[in-house]
Amino acid sequence: MATEYPHRIALLGLGTIGLSMLAMHLRRPDTSITVYDPRPDYESQIRSTLPTLLDSPGSPTLIDDLIRTTRLKLSTTVAEAIQNATIIQEQSPEVTSSKQALWKEVAGLAGPDTHLWSSSSGISASAQASGCSAADRVAERLLVAHPFNPPHLMPLVEIVPGPETEAERVEFVKKYFGDIPGPAVSGGDQSASQHYRPITLHKEVPGFVGNRLAFALLREACYLVGEGVVSARDLDSLVTASLGPRWAGSGVFESYHAGGGEGGIGAFLQKLAPTIQDVWGDLGQIDIQGEQGWKDLVVQQTEDAYGPYTPETRKKKQEMLRDVVELQKKKWGEL
């Protein structure tokens, strides 16, 4: 008789995020995963990509072994994928109407208590649930668990419940992610400290928090390159030589609290108020659908600096990310 795992996840959408989520979920021994993607070639994508995302590529029969032991099942329909699922997690395209249609399809088929999670970067749970019948209680069960790419390595999970999402479901998702072991560290074992860091937002706002911060920085970076103040490569180097290392150890507020001396962040904000206000008043007001001169410069300079992003580069950068996160975890208690 096939093992019935306590957590039975249906992963809908196996692209960049879905494949990384699959590698992440497989680290939990108490979880089986059924996957679905309308792309006809998604099985070959799993076979070629998943081994590169796991802590160790494993044997050449890895995928077949996972299927044989029922830890992994490939489906050809949503209905088949979500059958008997305790959790349904979508990583479908970032299109509101597409996610709404998917949840409507799921609502009529899923068990009444199944947890519903979206990996969306910025489409709220309430927007995604808005097309569903109240009787299906999708709004009460749906929440966003927004990862930063790649989820199999990056610790942040932004939990964004809708106004009707049941509180116990928020607690459940926080515990589920909090209990997922981190990637194996050098020496082969998994680091003892918690890897995933779910952060729960109190309100639904476009882009949630992580992307709002990231896109605010992106906007100013694009403006500065567009104005010829700095090159794209030098701006990247400036970030990795200053803000990057700083923020890996202390976040925005803690850093300025430290910078304020004895008076902490209050003194910092008071002492630097004129300069901060001058900068805030001068920040670039570019519009991504507006005048595109800055965009041509950003794209050209980034391509000149880095060329095509090769699998070797991606692998090297993921190893750097893994090392940074592992170092944080060794100090996590002090952060």
Ligand SMILES: NC(=O)c1ccc[n+]([C@@H]2O[C@H](COP(=O)([O-])OP(=O)(O)OC[C@H]3O[C@@H](n4cnc5c(N)ncnc54)[C@H](O)[C@@H]3O)[C@@H](O)[C@H]2O)c1
């Ligand atoms: N890429 C990132 O950096 C990143 C980070 C965090 C969150 N996200 C979010 O994750 C989601 C997926 O993004 P991605 O980058 O993996 O996109 P992607 O284009 O790589 O993958 C999307 C996958 O969804 C499949 N798909 C299309 N329609 C579907 C349907 N009806 N049901 C199930 N699957 C369907 C596609 O075939 C494709 O394989 C988006 O909501 C995105 O905002 C992306």
Ligand SMILES: O=C(O)[C@@H](O)[C@@H](O)[C@H](O)[C@@H](O)CO
């Ligand atoms: O940076 C990331 O990995 C996430 O914030 C993503 O959400 C990313 O911003 C884009 O894929 C936006 O869709």
